[in-house]
Amino acid sequence: MLKYRTLSRSCHFFHPKSLSNNTLKSETTQELLQTLGFIRRSQAGLFQWLPLGLRSLNKLTDTIRNRMENDGEAIEVALSAISSKSLWQTTGRWNNSELFKFKDTKGKQYCLTATCEEDITDLMKNYITSYKDMPITVYQMTRKYRDEIRPRGGLLRGREFLMKDAYSFASNKEDAFISFQKLDDTYNKIFKDIKIPFVSAWADSGDIGGEFSKEFHLIHESGEDTLMSCKDCGDISTLDMSQSYPEKDGQYLGDVDCKYALTKNHSTLLCFYYPKDRHLNWNLALKVMDQDIDLTLRDKPNDHVLKVYQTDNEDIMFGKILRVMDCRLNSKSNFPDFPLKQYLKNNFGQIDDVSIVDAQENEICGKCEEGSLRSFKSIEVGHIFLLGNKYSKPLNVKFVDKENKSDTFVHMGCYGIGVSRLVGAVAELGRDSNGFRWPAIMAPYKVSICTGPNNEENLQRTKDVQLKLLEDSSMHFQNNILKQFNEKLGIGARIKLSHAMGIPLCIIVGSNNWPNVEIEVRGIRWGKKDQWRKELEKKGQELEWKCPENENGIEKHTVPIEHLAEVVGILLKDM
Amino acid sequence: MLKYRTLSRSCHFFHPKSLSNNTLKSETTQELLQTLGFIRRSQAGLFQWLPLGLRSLNKLTDTIRNRMENDGEAIEVALSAISSKSLWQTTGRWNNSELFKFKDTKGKQYCLTATCEEDITDLMKNYITSYKDMPITVYQMTRKYRDEIRPRGGLLRGREFLMKDAYSFASNKEDAFISFQKLDDTYNKIFKDIKIPFVSAWADSGDIGGEFSKEFHLIHESGEDTLMSCKDCGDISTLDMSQSYPEKDGQYLGDVDCKYALTKNHSTLLCFYYPKDRHLNWNLALKVMDQDIDLTLRDKPNDHVLKVYQTDNEDIMFGKILRVMDCRLNSKSNFPDFPLKQYLKNNFGQIDDVSIVDAQENEICGKCEEGSLRSFKSIEVGHIFLLGNKYSKPLNVKFVDKENKSDTFVHMGCYGIGVSRLVGAVAELGRDSNGFRWPAIMAPYKVSICTGPNNEENLQRTKDVQLKLLEDSSMHFQNNILKQFNEKLGIGARIKLSHAMGIPLCIIVGSNNWPNVEIEVRGIRWGKKDQWRKELEKKGQELEWKCPENENGIEKHTVPIEHLAEVVGILLKDM
Known part of the structure; x- marks a missing residue:
């Protein structure tokens, strides 16, 4: 009978057999995730998780779960991915074009959950009867679905994705806000655990709705989002939410553009005036108008809006008109003609000096009215909302x-992290021309052991190194050591692959210095960069640990295997 | 600012506030899972997992994952729940009426995965190029979907369910069979880990297809399946697969029924003769005919089949006719008339003495032809298949x-465990009129600590007991102790709730005997029942551990808290 081949093969099954420098350089991050065996695209926006990617994903979920339980004081549930038409109709979200909808054989209509506000509210209704049952926060870590018309950026905008979504329930506004703050704090801890730079920004609530919201972003030039931050007060907002003032008043002499809109009841014509070279920010316009704008006319040309206004106000002579002036304009600006011939002068109203266009770098912060703004591109990875009774009211909780x-209706909050998206975003963040660089907490393995091609000596030394690492139980190396490579790969190819995969530390077992080994550092120290140096000064001699200067910029350490675990532990602390 | 209420509330949030004896007795197991806060039905066949149920589900997935990795030598992946029409058309399974099907906004057609043979084969095609890449087994633990027309039995037959599905790939039949055996062995270990009685049975491959298959069942009178086992040779088969012979030959004098069928090319009329009071077993009939039966005519009446036969064979005078005689018949049985008037005598063929009806208890085993058969009801929880090239051929691997x-095409196997179904089945298995009784490995908590209503003394003692348990790190009590109850519940209600939830051991902290506590045993010892008695004899005195006889059948132990962890450990070993 044939011997069943063992795990040694399986472990590197999905690794590439060869890897060119050009591939590493030229592929997009999302392509490279596929080449290196983290994920594989099955259809547009849909991915199969391969062992390497699944390891990173699971480590990330563990990190998030730990904080959600212990800091968020949330309890885990897991809702069905199938929701009902009737629930989504009740909250008015059934017409969302991004829902995957389907019928069963009996003709009943369903959707795949894009988020779970409807379902969780409907569920909690059965368990919340008294103020004593609140506050409570529940969360889940389940797949969500959105029929993106243009899925793109690999894991960044897929049609199926893993999401951590939490929902808080409170009996009054104050408690609801405390829950919101608690989760805000929990999110900060989660991103600090991952040891990557992130920012949180006040944001628009979008389709989810509610009272206010905050987004969590990773800064990266490839990002689709734009954030504005103030050098003075430190306020960070999404472009949607960023109010700004001109660097100097009264400087704008150019053409003025005007966009017409109507109030919800069509009684008032709104005229938004702003510099022709700028972009009207509807979110800010809505804020100025206290949300009283008929958004169905938003993308219609001025002519069309005027016609609706004239039709709906039979005697436009007495119709109301409100002019809203962006703060960049002044009396010297070149205003367009007003199209209506008949009107009463005292039916005109005017709002001056408000910010209704997208902010630009170097303009003055709208919050503190002093500092100047800086703009940067980012990838959104989390979003938390204070919902109020947006869902509890229609679902009558x-x-x-x-x-x-x-x-009174229950006060809710909801809190999302795009978990699979975060894997894609962190891959992007640490990417260089040699491949990935994962934070230790979400690397598929914390260390690799690289030798020359498999022979008795190399296999034995790999085993020795592994045993030395596992002896130190405090380091949790179990299941965190990559040691299996395609048997014929040479030491250089193994190191290259380990670096490409983004394993933070590569332990190189050469034939010369044994039982000393080399540690090549691949991970990034995002935070405090020099903590390990202090340890080196303190313990270097005792541990026979050296860090020779290296000409081509790769940080290397040498250490005898008996002190390997301790040194690896010190180095990983900062990554 | 209001103090945020802590986990103490959240933990018992989904527990019932009161629990009547009648509820515990009269509700079905699947209703009781809902009443006690394990799951909640959202729509027909769809469930929300509540914290208690999710704990059991996660413990079960951990157990399965551990065996799959270490014994099955399988590596984990996670495929998308969305598959494409084209893949399922290629394998001929798109017309399956149990698939949930839907379109995206661009009109492309998809289904939710019911199983993943198509997707995994399509994926592995990219990584299997040489015989050196095999054998390999991959597995996943993901949700699957089936549009059951009549979802029933709660978790037992839902429309969304968690499934562990594994797939093996080998370069020849022998290797494929070794993988199959390896997984068979792994499944046995998994069910032994759970410490519940189970059987495996040779089975029909059904819609999945392939060469042969084996099912894993839990024996329970409420089960939908029937298994036949031989008292002599021990063979266990599903009713579908169970061949049988009459207790005594030549005894059947009653009426004979006949069902007509046609071979696939319609050249031959098949006449299956069997006792009128028995049920024709199509699976056995197919076996006799080496699968050569046109199954589209299976449910048509005899008249219809005859008409097709006559139409397709213009000169039926020369048509072929094959009589298949069940082994229970003999020359004295009362046969019906043969309907065709014109035929040539030597165009008749006959197969005698085969088993083509459902077996019955006390008949003779068709395998060993000696022992008599026993029948019992069961719940299917696992199914493993040797697939051959059923999927690798159409998908060209x-x-x-x-x-x-x-x-040559790759040789495959596939291996499923209905994980959420197993939770429902084990709940059924341990159910009695006081609620559930979980095996320790999948109980939401291993022990509970029950005191009277929350007051300072009771809270302090609970804390003391918890600390004593956690001191013994070998027991893994962390996160396995249920101690939070609705604050006003009395000690009796807490014990009742703990027992109803099926927590194996309930630690009762009364006011009289402190620092002695009582342990009430709720768990079932399915396996060796008396191991703990030997330990009691050996260590009882040293640990001050007693097991007083109890009149109403509940097993109780008393022990001082300093020895509690050790005694709890001994008791849990058998549960």
């Missing part, structure tokens, strides 16, 4: 309060 | 073999 009355 | 030729 009330509770008995302290006064024994039951006429 | 070939490889370069040792002779450098590449004209």
Whole structure:
């Protein structure tokens, strides 16, 4: 009978057998994730998780779960991916074009959950009866689905993705805000655990709705989002939310553009005036108007809006008109003619000096009105919302309060992290022309052991190194050491592959210095960069640990295998 | 600012506030899972996993994952839940009426994966090029979807379910069979880990297809399946696969029924003769005919089949006719008239003494032809298949073999465990009129600590007991102790709830005997029942551990808290 071949093969099954420098340089991050065996695209926006990618994904979920339980004080549930038409109709979200919809054989209609506000609210209704049942926060780590018309950026914008979504329930505004703050704090801890630079920014609530929201971003030039930050007050906002003032007042002499809109009841014509070379920011316009704008007319040309205004106000002579002036304009600016001939002068209103266009770098921060703005590109990875009763009202979730009355709706919050997206974003963040560089907490393996081609001596030394690492139980190396490579690969190819995969530390077992080994550092120290140097000064001699200067910029260490675990531990602390 | 209420509330959030004896007795197991806060049905066949149920589910996935990695030598992947029409058309499974199908906004057609043979084969095609790449087994633990027309039995037959599915790839039949055996062995270990009684049975391959298959069942009278086992040779088969012979030959004098069928090319009329009071077993009939039956006519009446036969064979005078006689018949049985008037006597063929009806208890085993059969009801929880090239052929997965030729298809196997179904089945298995009884390995908590209503003394003692348990790190009690109950519940209600939830051991902290505590045993000892008694004899005195006889059948132990962890450890070993 044939011997069953063992794991040694399976482990590197999905690794590439050869890897050219050109591939490493020229492929996009999302292509390279596929080449190196992290994921594989099955259809547009849909991915199969291969062992290497699944390892990173699972490590990330563990990190998030740990913080959600211990800091967020949230409890885990897992909802079905299939929701019902009736629920989404009740909250008015069924017409969302990004929902995957389908029928069963009996003709009943369903959608795949894009988020779970409807389902969780409907579920919690059964368990929340009194104010004593709150506050409570539940979360889940499940796949979500969006029928993106243009899926792109690999894991960054897929049609199926893993999402950590949490929902808080409170009996009053204050408690709801405390839950929001608690989760804000938890999110900060999660991103600090991953040891990557991130920012949080006040943001627009978009389709989810609610009172206000905050986004979490990784800064990267490839990002689709733009953030504006103030050098003075430190406020960071998404472009949607960023109010700004001109560097100097009264400087704008150029042409003025005007976009017409109507209030929701069509009684008032709104005229938004702004510099012709700028872009009207509807979110800011809405804020100025206290949300009173008929958004269905938003993308219609001025002529069309005027016609609706004239039709809906039979005697336009007495119709109301409101002029909204962007703060960059002044009396010297070149305004367009007003198209209506008949109107009463005192039916005109005017709002001056508001910010209604996208902010630009170097303009003045709208928050502190002092600092100047800086703009940068970013990738959104988390979003938290204070929802109020946006979902509890249509789904009718009330509770008995302290006064024994039951006429208030539950106050909700919701909190998302795009977990699979975060894997794609962190891959992008650490990417260079040699491949990936993962933070230790989400690297598929913390260290690799690289020798020459498999022969008895090399296999034995690999085993020795592994045993030395595993002896130190505090380091949790179990299942965190990459040692299996295609048997014929030489030492150089193994190191290259380890670096490409983004394993933070590569332990090189050469034939010369044994039982000393070399450690090549591949991971990035995003935070404090020199902590390990202090340890080297303190313990270098005792551990026989050296860090020779290296000409081509790769940081190398040498250490005898008996002190390897301790040195590896010190180095990983910063990565 | 209000203090954020802590986990103490959250932990028992989904527990019932009161629990009547009648509920515990009269609800079905699947209803009780909902009442006790394990799951909640959202729509027909769809469930939300609540914290308690999710704990059991996750413990089960951990157990399965551990065996799959270490014994099955399988590596984990995670495929998308969305598959494409084209793949399922290629293998001829697109017309399956149980697939949830849908379109995206561009009109492309998809299905939710019911199983993943198509997708995994399509994926592995990219990584299998040579015989050296095999054998390899991959597995995943992901949700699957089936549009069951009549979802029933709660978790037992849902429309969304968690499935562990594994797929093996080998370059020849022998290797494929070794993989099959390896997984068979792994499955046995998994079910032994759970410490529940189970059987495996040779089975029909059904819609999945392939060469042969084996099912894993839990024996329970509520099961939908019937298994036949031989008292002599021990063979266990599903009813579908069970061949049988009559207790005594030549005894059947009653009426004979006949079902007509046609061979695939319609050249031959098949007449299956069997006792009128028995049920024709199509699977056995197919076996007799070496699969050569046109199954589209299977459910048509005899008249219809005859008409097709006559139409397709213009000169039926020369048509072929094959009589297949069940082994229970004999010359004294009362046969029906043969309907065709014109035929040539030597165009008749006959197969005698085969088993083509469902077996019955006490008949003779068709395998050993000696022992008598026993029948029992069961719940299917696993199914493993040797597939051959059923999927690799249509999806064209070939490889370069040792002779450098590449004209053979990969040999596959597939292996499923219905993970969420197993939770439902084990709940059923341990159910009694007081609630559930979980095996320790999949109980939401291993022990509970029950005191009277929350007051300072009770809270302190609970803490003391918990600390004593956690001190013994070998027991892995971390996160395995249920101690939070609704604060007003009395000690009796807490014990009742703990027992209902199926926590194997309940530690009762009364006010009289402190620092002695009582341990009430709720778990079932499915395997060796008396191991703990030997330990009691050996260590009882030293540990001050007693097991007083109890009149109403509940096993109780008493022990001082300093020895509690050790005694709990001994008791849990058998559960």
